[in-house]
Structure formats: C-alpha cells, structure tokens
Amino acid sequence: MSYGSGDEEFRILVIGKTGNGKSTLCNALLGQNKFTVGRGGRATTFTAQYGTANKDNKNIKVIDTPDVTSWGFNEAKVRQEIAKWRLYAKSPSAVVLAVRCDVRYTAQELDIYRTIIRLWEDDSIKDNLVVAFTFGDFLDRPLEKQLNKARTELKSVLADAGRRYFVFNKNNKDNVQEVTDTVMDVVQREKRQGEGLQNSHGPLRHPCTSCILLVVILCLLLVFISYTPPFVDKNYFLHPSIDFGAIWAPVVIAAIGVIMLIAIVCCRLSARNRKTEP
Incomplete structure (x- = not known):
C-alpha cells in the first residue's frame, strides 16, 4: 500500500498502560525492532523515545511513551514528560491507544488516557485517535461481542475515537501489515480533511x-x-x-x-x- 510522497513525515504517537504492548506495536508500525520489549508486564519505557523509518516512500516517525501514572510522578513531572511527547510528535498524524483485548479495561487505564487528554491542551489527541486492541493472539472470541459487553469506561474511549479500532496480533504477519494500513488510513483521512478545510474560504x-x-x-x-x-x-x-x-x-x-x-x-x-x- 502506498502512503504518499517521501517528502512528508507522518508522526504516530502510541500511548497506554504499562504492559499493554506499546513497544511491540511501535516496532510493528516501524517494521523494525527499534524499541526494547519488556517481559511479564515489566516496564522498559521510562521516557518518550522515537524511531523513524521509510515505508512505501513515506517517512514515518513512531513515538513510544511511558505510562505517566505508574511511577508516582507529580503533575509537574507528568507535564514535563508530555511536553517531550509534543516536541517529538508536534501535531500527531495519528494517536494509537494500546488496550489489551484479553483483560478487562480498568478505571486506571481511563485515568491515564484522561490525564494525557487534559495535559495535552488541544484536540489533536481525540481528533486522530485509534484504539489498538493488543495481545490479539489471546483473543478467544470475536472482539465485537466483547465490546457489546464492555465497561462504560472503554465505550467512552471508543466514542472519542469514533469507534476506530483494530486488533493487533504480533504473531500474524498479515495482521501486522493490516495494522499499519489501518493507522495510515487514519492519517490519510485527517490529511484530506485538513486540506479540504484549507481550501475552503x-x-x-x-x-x-x-x-x-x-x-x-x-x-x-x-x-x-x-x-x-x-x-x-x-x-x-x-x-x-x-x-x-x-x-x-x-x-x-x-x-x-x-x-x-x-x-x-x-x-x-x-x-x-x-x-x-x-
């Protein structure tokens, strides 16, 4: 799939709770093992880091982020960390929220998401949000059925994302490409809408x-x-x-x-x- 000219940079910000597979997802989006992956839910990302790649003649920057609520940081420290995300992502082309599909969505995860939204201070997170249901290899029944019975917290997040979501199975190469295409579809759609706005008077x-x-x-x-x-x-x-x-x-x-x-x-x-x- 072609994503556009090589002169543009698409910035993909990946957020979520520790242990939700953010780094694995970032590696899949880049197509290379740039980020260290933890074992047993242990954190390996303690501050924002990014990797770049050129895929299908498209410059892609993927920003891997830490769980800002799991280290007992005060709000000033959290603001400082999120400011670094903004420095790397600027106005993100897509924001991917990693959520495990094999465990229940918790109030703690919603708190992480809301904290990021509040401190980001503009609508670019919600406008470009897509939910990634990670650990798709553990999915034992259709995701749609699970979402029908999902907790209110998760439904709220999906509503913010306009119900844009996908399942990520790291063991399925076809799924990895599908994930990349899904995220880039979000990027391309927002780009088209932005151009339409600029061309209107x-x-x-x-x-x-x-x-x-x-x-x-x-x-x-x-x-x-x-x-x-x-x-x-x-x-x-x-x-x-x-x-x-x-x-x-x-x-x-x-x-x-x-x-x-x-x-x-x-x-x-x-x-x-x-x-x-x-």
Missing part, C-alpha cells in the same frame, strides 16, 4: 461562527426597531399608522431562534464528522 469554512455573527446582526436590528433614537423619524420609512416594532420584532426574534438552532446543529455535525470515516 469565507463563511463556509466556519459555519458555526457565521451563524453566531448573523445572530449578533439580528440582535442589533432588534434593538434598532425596538427603540428608534429621537433623531430618526420612523414616519419617514413607514406610514404613521404602522407600528414598525410590533410587526418586525417578533419576526426577528423568531429568526434569531432558528439561526441559533442551526448553529447548534452545525457545531454538532462538525464535531461528529471529525470522528467519522469518510
């Missing part, structure tokens, strides 16, 4: 903002027709027997309500589209 680029501006204009119009300054002669515009404000004020108020409703719908659709497959 004017009000269509930010429909929510346009609706808000229109509401402000209508509010100013409502003020004008409700209270006309003494130096403005209403009779100059309308027949003296017509109450200008009584006629148009309800119309403007109704228009404001409709436009506010449209703005809410546009914002929700925009947020949903960022997480939905094209």
